[in-house]
Amino acid sequence: MTHDNLLILAADQRPWLTNALxxxxxxxTAEQRAVTTEAKHLIFEGLLKATESDAATGAAILVDPELGPGVPERALAHSIPLALPIERAGQRLYETEPENLREYLKAFAPRYSKVxxxxxxxxxxxxxALxxxxxxxxxxxxxxxxxxFLFELLVPPTDEQLAQVDGDAERYAWELRPELTRxxxxxxxxxxxxxxxxxxxxGDVDSSRQTVELARSHRAxxxxxxxxxxxxxxNSWLQIAAQAGFVGFAIGRSIWWEAVQQLAAAPTDSDVRARSLDTIAATYAGFVTAFTRAQ
Incomplete structure (x- = not known):
């Protein structure tokens, strides 16, 4: 499989976002959900602002209709490719949500379904197996x-694996996780x-390239x-990934978390909203530039 760059701004956190904010x-509460919904619209508008530049070719949005109602529809109206989460949030073992997945996808017409x-x-x-x-x-x-089908794979360590690296999560991420991921x-x-x-x-470029080659062996x-x-x-991860053959990213909190916190603290302040919007657009564009230059 060959694929153009896919540069996703991710805003599908549920219910982590309200809890963290x-x-x-x-x-x-209803008021808290309203602020969260406004935040997800702000994130989308930041992406729109960034796409005014040709540097953002490949832009897409990952967002849920649960805490971001109206954002999927706005994405489609602006011809921004939509990735839609289809997992029940917060579960250790994967469960599809909603139960009637086919009708859900028909209703929102996303380009990508994400698990x-x-x-x-x-x-x-x-x-x-389950x-x-x-x-x-x-x-x-x-x-x-x-x-x-967009598959977000997390490989959390077992106690035994963490013990192999003396409990050092960073060592696990570089020394053990890539091979476990493959x-x-x-x-x-x-x-x-x-x-x-x-x-x-x-991990490093060689390890990352092995992961890309494995994915491409099954046309992914x-x-x-x-x-x-x-x-x-x-940015350091993006440089390695781009050099290894990754075709893009899906980045969320690293782009918008501080801006959304500022909005939540002053949800009716138009100046705060404008600054937050500019921050999201600039940070997303910066990651796009870091990735595409490294390619």
């Missing part, structure tokens, strides 16, 4: 409805049709997720 773990999956080759055989079965069905329906991808791809892998950084491509990293960190 307002400091609770319960059900958000977020936590999957480690050291997990139990039964758990891995996830693959559910994902195979979601992929089949998505592709049948004309969507590319093992997981190979297992999943035997049963699940994947078009695009959305992945955590894959790779994009990098931002994982909430700071600008310098994400």
């Amino acid at each position: 307002f400091g609770h773990t319960g059900v958000a 977020l999956v936590r999957y480690n080759p050291a997990d139990s055989d039964d758990e891995r 996830q693959r079965e559910r994902l195979a069905e979601a992929s089949a329906i998505s592709r049948d409805e004309g969507c590319e 093992q997981a991808m190979a297992e999943i791809a035997e049963q699940v049709g994947v078009d695009i892998w959305k992945l955590e950084h894959q 491509e790779c994009i990098l997720l931002g994982a909430g990293g700071d600008t310098d960190t994400v």
Whole structure:
């Protein structure tokens, strides 16, 4: 599979966003949901502002209609490719949501259906098999409805794996996770049709290239997720990913978190909103430039 650059601004957090913005773990109030919805529209408008430049060719938005009602429709109206999450948020094992996936995809007509999956080759055989079965069905329906299947794969460490690197999460990410990711991808791809892998950084250029080659062996491509990293960190990951053959990224909090916090603190202040919009547009454009220059 060959694919043009895919440069996704991700704003599909549910319910993490309301919890993080307002400091609770319960059900958000109507006022809190309203601010969150406004934030997701602001993020989309930041993307629109960035796409005024040719440098943003390949721009797309990943957003949910639950806390971002109206944003998917605006994306379609502006011909911005839409990626739509189809997983139940916050689950350790993947579950499709909504139950009637086919009608959901028909209603929103996204270009991509996105799943977020936590999957480690050291997990139990039964758990891995159950996830693959559910994902195979979601992929089949998505592709049948004309969507590319976008697979966000997270490989959280087991206690034993973390012990191998003396409990150092950074060492795990560089030394163990890339190979575990490739093992997981190979297992999943035997049963699940994947078009695009959305992945955590894959170590150095050589390791990252191995991941790209594995994806392409089953006609898929790779994009990098931002994982909430700071600008310098994400730029360093983008440079490696671009050199290794990744075709893009899906970055969220690293672009908009501070701007959205400012909006939430003063939701009716037009000056704050304008500054937040400019910040989102500039930060997204900066990541686009970092990635495309490294290519």
